[in-house]
Amino acid sequence: MIRQFLLCAATALALAAPAAAQDFAITNATVATGDGSEPMENATVVVRNGRIVAASAGASAPAGMQVIDGAGKWVTPGIFSAVTNLGLSDVAAVSDSNDEAASGSPFSAALDVAPAINPTSQPLIVARADGITRASIAPRPASGIFGGQGAVIDLGADPEPITRARAFQVVALGEYGARLAGGGRTGTYAWLDNALREAIAYAAGRWQGEDAMLTRADAKALGPVVSGEQALYVEVERASDILQVLKLTRDFPRLDLVLLGVSEGWLVASDIAAAGVPVIADPLDDLPSGFDQLASTQSNIGRMRDAGVTVAIGRMAGGTGEQPRNARQYAGNLVALTRIPGANGLSWGQALATITSVPAQIAGFGGQLGTLSAGARADIVIWDSDPLEVGSAAEAVFIDGVRQPVDNHQSRLRDRYRDLDESDLPKAYDW
Known part of the structure; x- marks a missing residue:
């Protein structure tokens, strides 16, 4: 034995x-x-x-x-999938198989997705078969406005998927962040400002745990954010919220900001470009799904790029995060927009870059990946x-x-049933 x-x-x-x-x-x-x-x-x-x-x-x-x-x-x-949940869930609707968020956790910023990533998850394997080789895996904010620390992975068929652990921190502002912060944007900005200041105090040895809102672990986790060693991915949609986020660098000049979603980014594209802040945009936002997306347009990415903004395709919510294989189709849609009068799209090469070299650059791998x-x-x-x-x-x-x-559960099911005749069907089939 x-x-x-x-x-x-x-x-x-x-x-x-x-x-x-x-x-x-x-x-x-x-x-x-x-x-x-x-x-x-x-x-x-x-x-x-x-x-x-x-x-x-x-x-x-x-x-x-x-x-x-x-x-x-x-x-x-x-393909470099920017901001997705690959490897964090097998069936998103089944909570026991879903590690995207920890709504009941006492921690928020300290949460780290790297140990939870499953390289044998079927969604990840299916994504590899469709040409996705790297991805930024992001947690979803749930127990507070901070979601935790994301990781960059490769999708190779080996047990070690992590390319870079604790690569970035995720925070939600806008309408979603407001719900997490007590019901309004005022709570969101107060929470964010206080958290960053507590992180600075912790790093300087001046943090008083009994008077702090953050746990010790969260204050420690935000240290690399306020020092600029770890990027801060900010989920934000409305133009006025985007401008408020850009102002954060006045009080916290070392912040390495990346904007997520950015449905109304085209309205303030010159400000984003002047700040040198890159964007990971949702290419599907052509109609508003909330009051902070009223100015949504599918020309958003093209207009931001025309203004000099560095833009990649991706985001947790919607088709690119939950179904990252769709990113190629969305990049193709941006090419098609160049043929529509009045619309702003991208050239073929520019569109491919939004799902290859640009997300790699934003993740800190410029020239090395994508x-x-x-x-x-x-x-x-x-x-x-x-x-x-x-x-x-x-x-x-x-x-x-x-x-x-590149074989996976889907391809094996296809091969199993594609050429079956009725004599091969299970006996219970005609019940």
Whole structure:
């Protein structure tokens, strides 16, 4: 029995061991580097030791290197899903399987999603099969306006998904934050201001626990935020709220702000650009779903980018957070907007960048992820056609130069039932 257990354990460790990065070249493909430039025809991508060596048109593969013929295919960086819940829930409506929020917890800012992320979660595996290679995983504020500390992960088929733990802190303002803070925006701003000041006091050794609103753990967790070592992701929609958030840097000049949602961002785009604050916007906000989104328009992202704002697609609520595979379709919608009179969209290259290099840059991985530039980590997807078209599919997914499995529960169900005839159906089927 002991020998059998040891053999099983050894087998499990062997299966869990990460595969070695491959050296290979993809040739004859349509290649988009993810940096905002337009796709290149008949191009080659070269990978060594898990890193991009080159991506250029007309080049050939180095002698002796494994070659993947990309004729008729498209090659892009892996999709970087900005602000999602992948790995935190299997069935969102089943509370026992959902770790997105901890509404009954005595902690808020101190909550850390990294230990809760499940790399074998089916939604995560399905997302990998659709070309998502990295993601910023964000907790949802519930026990207070702070949600806790998010993490950046890779979606590889190994037991260690964390690329960077405690990568950012999440706070909710606007209507949602007001509900959490006692029913009004006044409570939200007072709570936020007090929390940041208590964090400064804690870091300076002047924090008095008996007189503080924050727990010791929360005050400690906010220390990297007030020092600028950890980004503060602020969920905010209304133009006036956006301006108030930008003013936070007057009292807390080291804050590294990122705005989430930003439905009315186009109204104050010049202010956001002047402040140098990046945005992760919800591309679906073309009609208001609340009073802080009355000026919603699908031209929001295009208008902000025209004003000089750094914009990525993503957000926890709605289709990009809960269904991050939809991000490609939404990026394609932004391209289509350029053909509608009076609308503001993006070029194809700019749209791809909103789901590859820009979210990677916002997450602190500029030049290293979300791009096919030399030296970047080799997160690569080979597509059967234009990846911003609805009908396209990923044919091969690489993370750090390692080809990933793309089978999942959905694909196995498809394969099981696609070619069945009636004699193969369960006997209870005709009940």
